[in-house]
Amino acid sequence: MRWRSVGRLGSVCVVATLMASAGARLDGQSTSRPAAAKALPRTPDGHPDLQGVFDYATATPLQRPAAYANQSHFTEAEAADFKRTVAANRARAEASDSAPLPAGQVGGYNQFWYEFGTTIVPDRRTSLITYPENGLLPPLTADAQKRADLHRANLRRFAEGPEDRDASERCLLGYNSGPPMVGVGYNQHVQIVQTPSYVVLHNEMVHTARVVPLDGRPFSPDGMHTWSGTSRGHWDGDTLVVETRNFNDQQWNQFSGWNWASDEKLRVVERFSLGDANTVRYEATVDDPTVWTSPWTMVAALRRTDDMMFEYACHEGNHGMEGILRGARAEERRSLEGARPAK
Numbered sequence: 001m002r003w004r005s006v007g008r009l010g011s012v013c014v015v016a017t018l019m020a021s022a023g024a025r026l027d028g029q030s031t032s033r034p035a036a037a038k039a040l041p042r043t044p045d046g047h048p049d050l051q052g053v054f055d056y057a058t059a060t061p062l063q064r065p066a067a068y069a070n071q072s073h074f075t076e077a078e079a080a081d082f083k084r085t086v087a088a089n090r091a092r093a094e095a096s097d098s099a100p101l102p103a104g105q106v107g108g109y110n111q112f113w114y115e116f117g118t119t120i121v122p123d124r125r126t127s128l129i130t131y132p133e134n135g136l137l138p139p140l141t142a143d144a145q146k147r148a149d150l151h152r153a154n155l156r157r158f159a160e161g162p163e164d165r166d167a168s169e170r171c172l173l174g175y176n177s178g179p180p181m182v183g184v185g186y187n188q189h190v191q192i193v194q195t196p197s198y199v200v201l202h203n204e205m206v207h208t209a210r211v212v213p214l215d216g217r218p219f220s221p222d223g224m225h226t227w228s229g230t231s232r233g234h235w236d237g238d239t240l241v242v243e244t245r246n247f248n249d250q251q252w253n254q255f256s257g258w259n260w261a262s263d264e265k266l267r268v269v270e271r272f273s274l275g276d277a278n279t280v281r282y283e284a285t286v287d288d289p290t291v292w293t294s295p296w297t298m299v300a301a302l303r304r305t306d307d308m309m310f311e312y313a314c315h316e317g318n319h320g321m322e323g324i325l326r327g328a329r330a331e332e333r334r335s336l337e338g339a340r341p342a343k
Helices: 016-022 076-096 142-156 319-339
Strands: 052-055 129-131 189-194 198-203 208-213 230-236 239-245 251-255 258-262 267-276 279-287 296-304
Touching (some): 198 239
Parallel strands (some): 208 230
Antiparallel strands (some): 052 189, 052 296, 129 296, 189 198, 198 208, 239 267, 251 258, 267 279, 279 296
């Protein structure tokens, strides 16, 4: 949300020191490269310069719409029509903000706060997912489907505490910040900072900053599992490769038809490469054999922007969680009062 929530505290300084130090990088030896590769902006140590703030919002959906089931790419005319449809849907949603809410509903964010992408990916694909070839997420395994169904059922009952809600509702994870980074909703900016030894991937959503070593150090021990996993990176020619493992088993988020139900076996490999000075090609392959029946891959475009990064002070403004828990306690009291015999 560019000019959005009250919880925002101004521009982020979490990586300011690293950005300052990035200007004093070690000089590297130049190597012979094709003319196109030489044209890319490079850091003093010779690697492509990926640094800056990038926007990954897009009108291209993660999964291919049913209307294009057998079509991997839009024609130019279809792409223009699809963008008009997206804009019309957004206009209708904005108009609905003034409509009365259905009985029993309290509503959510109005449309002002959302940042839906208005452009599609450069090659006009009909989905961000490139594998499987049908453009859809692979089916969940039977065990993962049972866990997903149980989680949905738990969300429908009164929450006893915040642990009963999704990680994104608890401000622990940003549902679009990944890994992998999937453009949806709002706060779809990432700031990339490079030094010869590290890369920092700082997502605006929940101000997640992954500090990725490039020195070949091993991953954390298998018994150490964290919300965002452990990332390690290396350069494959002109492509930055970041592999993340050691996630915990509580990655529950649901959006855009994606039921995120990963566990400790999750492995994500991201590849960042410069298409031109203002565009980074972002590819992510997700593999969790106990959750999905096959790995899947998505490709998106990170577009350079002059917009500022803002702090997403989710915990400081998480009135929704307070409301969820207060409402649950009120409904419990109402149920108890209804069960008492009349005096």
